[in-house]
Amino acid sequence: MSLSAAARDYSEGDFQNIGPAPKPPMGFNQTQPIANDFNKLDLNRNLKQRSLVSTTQKRKSGWISYKDDGILSFIWQKRYMVLSDAYLSLYKTEQTIRETPVLQIPLTSIVSVSRNQLKQNCFEITRSSSTNGSTPISASQDGSKKSIYISTKTELELHTWLDAIFARCPLLSGVSSPTNFTHRVHVGFDPETGSFVGMPSNWEKLLKHSRITGEDWNNNSAAVIQVLQFYQEYNGVNQSNASLPATASSGVASASSNNLPTVAKNNFHATLQTNASSGSSSGSSTSSFSHSNFNTSSTKTDTTRQDHGKNELIPQRKPPSPPTASSNIHPNVEISKPSSNTHSVKVPPQQLPSSQHNQRKPLASLHNMANPYSRTQAGPTVRQQVSPQPYSQLQQQQQPQSQPQPKQNYQQALQKQQQTQQPYRQQLPSKKPADVPYVAQRDANQKQPSPQHYNQHQYNQKQSTQPQPVTIPPRMHPQRIINERNQNQSKPGIQPLIQVTTSQNKQPSPSQSAAQIAMRQHNNHPAGVSKPANAQFQPAREAPRIADSNQQKPVESTKKKVSKPSMSNAEIMTNLKNVTFNMDPTPYFRMVEKAGQGASGSVYLAERLQVPPYEDESEIKKNQLGNKVAIKQMILSKQPRKELIVNEILVMKDSKHNNIVNFLEAYLKTEDDLWVVMEYMEGGSLTDIIENSPASSNGQSPLTEPQIAYLVRETCQGLKFLHDKHIIHRDIKSDNVLLDTKGRVKITDFGFCAKLTDKRSKRATMVGTPYWMAPEVVKQREYDEKVDVWSLGIMSIEMLESEPPYLNEEPLKALYLIATNGTPKLKHPEYLSLEIKRFLSVCLCVDVRYRASTEELLHHSFFNMSCEAQDLTPLLEWKN
Numbered sequence: 001m002s003l004s005a006a007a008r009d010y011s012e013g014d015f016q017n018i019g020p021a022p023k024p025p026m027g028f029n030q031t032q033p034i035a036n037d038f039n040k041l042d043l044n045r046n047l048k049q050r051s052l053v054s055t056t057q058k059r060k061s062g063w064i065s066y067k068d069d070g071i072l073s074f075i076w077q078k079r080y081m082v083l084s085d086a087y088l089s090l091y092k093t094e095q096t097i098r099e100t101p102v103l104q105i106p107l108t109s110i111v112s113v114s115r116n117q118l119k120q121n122c123f124e125i126t127r128s129s130s131t132n133g134s135t136p137i138s139a140s141q142d143g144s145k146k147s148i149y150i151s152t153k154t155e156l157e158l159h160t161w162l163d164a165i166f167a168r169c170p171l172l173s174g175v176s177s178p179t180n181f182t183h184r185v186h187v188g189f190d191p192e193t194g195s196f197v198g199m200p201s202n203w204e205k206l207l208k209h210s211r212i213t214g215e216d217w218n219n220n221s222a223a224v225i226q227v228l229q230f231y232q233e234y235n236g237v238n239q240s241n242a243s244l245p246a247t248a249s250s251g252v253a254s255a256s257s258n259n260l261p262t263v264a265k266n267n268f269h270a271t272l273q274t275n276a277s278s279g280s281s282s283g284s285s286t287s288s289f290s291h292s293n294f295n296t297s298s299t300k301t302d303t304t305r306q307d308h309g310k311n312e313l314i315p316q317r318k319p320p321s322p323p324t325a326s327s328n329i330h331p332n333v334e335i336s337k338p339s340s341n342t343h344s345v346k347v348p349p350q351q352l353p354s355s356q357h358n359q360r361k362p363l364a365s366l367h368n369m370a371n372p373y374s375r376t377q378a379g380p381t382v383r384q385q386v387s388p389q390p391y392s393q394l395q396q397q398q399q400p401q402s403q404p405q406p407k408q409n410y411q412q413a414l415q416k417q418q419q420t421q422q423p424y425r426q427q428l429p430s431k432k433p434a435d436v437p438y439v440a441q442r443d444a445n446q447k448q449p450s451p452q453h454y455n456q457h458q459y460n461q462k463q464s465t466q467p468q469p470v471t472i473p474p475r476m477h478p479q480r481i482i483n484e485r486n487q488n489q490s491k492p493g494i495q496p497l498i499q500v501t502t503s504q505n506k507q508p509s510p511s512q513s514a515a516q517i518a519m520r521q522h523n524n525h526p527a528g529v530s531k532p533a534n535a536q537f538q539p540a541r542e543a544p545r546i547a548d549s550n551q552q553k554p555v556e557s558t559k560k561k562v563s564k565p566s567m568s569n570a571e572i573m574t575n576l577k578n579v580t581f582n583m584d585p586t587p588y589f590r591m592v593e594k595a596g597q598g599a600s601g602s603v604y605l606a607e608r609l610q611v612p613p614y615e616d617e618s619e620i621k622k623n624q625l626g627n628k629v630a631i632k633q634m635i636l637s638k639q640p641r642k643e644l645i646v647n648e649i650l651v652m653k654d655s656k657h658n659n660i661v662n663f664l665e666a667y668l669k670t671e672d673d674l675w676v677v678m679e680y681m682e683g684g685s686l687t688d689i690i691e692n693s694p695a696s697s698n699g700q701s702p703l704t705e706p707q708i709a710y711l712v713r714e715t716c717q718g719l720k721f722l723h724d725k726h727i728i729h730r731d732i733k734s735d736n737v738l739l740d741t742k743g744r745v746k747i748t749d750f751g752f753c754a755k756l757t758d759k760r761s762k763r764a765t766m767v768g769t770p771y772w773m774a775p776e777v778v779k780q781r782e783y784d785e786k787v788d789v790w791s792l793g794i795m796s797i798e799m800l801e802s803e804p805p806y807l808n809e810e811p812l813k814a815l816y817l818i819a820t821n822g823t824p825k826l827k828h829p830e831y832l833s834l835e836i837k838r839f840l841s842v843c844l845c846v847d848v849r850y851r852a853s854t855e856e857l858l859h860h861s862f863f864n865m866s867c868e869a870q871d872l873t874p875l876l877e878w879k880n
């Protein structure tokens with residue numbers, strides 16, 4: 001098929017989002033309302049005829065310990081307790097329930113049930129002996145009261161017994177005393193007040209600041225609940241999120257997800273159940289709200305089970321950029337605008353999160369800008385089929401891949417780009433894309449897919465509306481989160497990596513042994529090395545980031561709540577000492593300048609002055625003298641998660657690859673002062689490149705497609721290396737990709753890496769940075785290496801659009817959008833080549849089965865247009 005013929009095959013259905021909206025949670029509220037059973041009580045039954053409890057009548061039974069207040073009151077006896085509609089009976093054994101019980105209490109005689117501290121999981125049942133079982137009396141008619149004490153094995157059993165007894169005793173209110181009670185809340189959105197009603201107060205506060213609207217709620221209330229759960233888990237320990245009121249954070253912090261809030265949505269409102277034991281719901285009220293506008297589709301949803309775990313919000317490196325009017329809303333994302341009759345949440349300006357008051361760069365109007373992607377029209381002629389089948393199969397169906405001829409393609413690409421850019425500049429202001437037939441907007445020579453080739457797996461190409469004047473905000477570093485929710489003392493989320501290496505330590509591999517032995521030897525090395533002249537150099541560790549001019553506040557100003565460490569300090573230090581030299585490295589380096597500021601420490605450019613005394617045993621050779629190195633200095637006592645640092649060193653040490661920042665050595669200068677020496681990447685991070693690209697300032701895409709192809713391919717090679725070792729990076733984004741002056745590209749920041757093992761081939765921990773997170777992570781499903789592929793796709797969008805999708809949104813809203821929108825939409829797909837869109841479609845495929853692996857990606861035709869390393873030089877000029 002010719003390219004132009006293929007172009008005609010485009011239809012409106014092409015490039016639709018791949019994945020369906022997530023199923024809302026279900027399984028919520030397993031407990032039947034007490035009232036249901038209570039209503040079933042038949043008090044007029046002839047109780048005497050029912051002195052023996054038949055098994056069919058039995059409502060609940062089980063072993064308990066029992067003691068009464070009579071002569072045997074000091075003995076706890078094991079009994080089999082049976083609750084029927086009329087009696088609470090105690091039997092010696094389960095087999096004797098057809099015989100006369102040891103004790104039988106008519107439920108009509110029970111005047112109170114309450115918890116008791118006599119024993120663990122104990123409650124007291126008080127009955128009035130003046131009742132005969134047929135004539136209920138009120139508790140106030142007390143004749144002589146008798147108590148028995150019941151103790152259950154577990155707290156849970158206790159609660160289920162209490163609930164069951166309360167539900168069947170006519171003299172009790174039908175509502176147990178608060179033990180493990182739950183709030184049942186009808187939730188809705190009141191368009192008149194512009195606020196959510198019936199929410200637990202902490203959620204209400206979160207929503208208020210999230211820009212999640214009533215419309216969002218209508219569209220997918222389950223997803224809102226899901227992201228609230230997600231968000232509360234990691235914000236539970238977040239004190240750094242300026243956008244959250246303190247009360248909200250703290251309230252959420254204590255929230256338990258035992259009873260998952262889940263939506264069982266009816267026409268007008270959803271019912272939430274939150275665990276009251278959290279205390280976070282105290283401010284919530286049971287209320288109902290209904291409004292005709294909420295007549296949305298009713299969906300019974302499935303529940304994503306959440307486990308308790310540790311959460312951590314890594315400090316915000318830059319606050320999320322503030323939303324400004326409509327301009328910051330992604331043109332393809334429908335977000336209702338606040339108005340009196342819409343469902344938007346009204347947030348008074350004074351209540352806006354502090355981040356929303358941030359100053360912003362002057363913004364360019366899209367109407368006045370040239371092709372925003374400054375793309376090339378060139379591309380290989382190899383067609384790639386994308387259909388709903390595993391990516392590996394898709395690849396086999398493709399035409400054989402020719403060997404990439406990057407240089408040639410790049411030159412063609414540049415040529416075409418020069419030819420095509422100008423027309424776009426002319427075209428944009430006058431023509432509304434929506435008014436122009438889609439195909440007509442594209443280069444007639446550009447090859448087009450047939451609808452069947454794209455099926456659901458292509459990028460959303462159709463512009464539903466005319467592009468709004470889009471403002472490109474200064475790039476803000478978003479929050480990074482880690483939530484090892486399955487973590488516990490014995491099974492911390494990152495432990496596998498450490499364990500693996502520990503076992504490697506026992507049987508060192510040839511490549512490792514020398515350094516390991518050297519390090520061990522030097523662990524006891526006295527630090528009394530004389531300081532050279534430059535040793536007084538003491539970099540200001542707390543200084544604001546210098547390589548990042550957009551940073552609004554010093555990273556140190558955001559505090560992390562220290563979650564319970566998964567390893568003891570001593571264990572961490574032992575692990576750390578195994579991978580570091582225990583000595584003062586100051587004589588060996590000359591600090592040149594500060595190169596950057598991270599959350600955990602400052603990074604310095606340094607020059608290697610001397611070969612340390614362990615030269616024989618290490619890989620450091622004399623010819624490395626004078627070499628530039630990067631030294632990351634960290635104060636250990638300031639690290640909330642020291643094990644992440646150990647993790648990072650272990651991964652780096654073990655990952656020698658052209659596309660991974662090379663770890664050189666690490667020093668424990670003192671017990672508190674850690675220096676990690678690595679190769680210096682003078683080009684800075686990809687984020688810097690994007691921000692400083694000359695094209696961005698013209699309102700164009702910061703990088704060209706050939707440049708993107710090169711950068712993504714290099715990153716993908718590094719990722720493949722990690723994935724081959726079953727390591728997931730989990731925080732792929734432009735901030736974590738560094739360049740040197742020769743245009744070499746390397747992945748860094750391995751603190752969040754996780755190792756997949758045979759036993760644990762999937763992960764379920766919430767780790768990463770929200771905007772780059774794959775939907776399966778947001779939805780707290782199990783995931784594998786392909787989360788990095790998703791993030792790689794998002795990183796490609798950063799290079800096209802200067803920022804990841806939803807960056808202007810509050811993190812909570814962004815999570816909602818990731819969960820519900822699935823594959824994000826491009827701002828201007830019409831200016832992109834088919835290859836990059838195909839590439840993005842296989843990276844950003846919601847269904848993980850159809851998402852490409854890094855191995856598969858490396859054969860993608862998109863990389864055929866890759867430029868050469870030296871072609872990145874213009875992008876690095878800003879550093880000079």
Ligand SMILES: Nc1ncnc2c1ncn2[C@@H]1O[C@H](COP(=O)(O)OP(=O)(O)OP(=O)(O)O)[C@@H](O)[C@H]1O
Binds near residue numbers: 598600601661
């Ligand atoms: N090897 C390196 N060469 C040159 N510059 C580097 C190197 N490593 C880091 N930097 C610079 O230092 C900055 C901070 O790096 P770091 O890895 O500490 O960042 P972070 O990921 O934000 O923090 P952390 O890893 O502590 O959470 C980077 O943005 C980069 O500009």
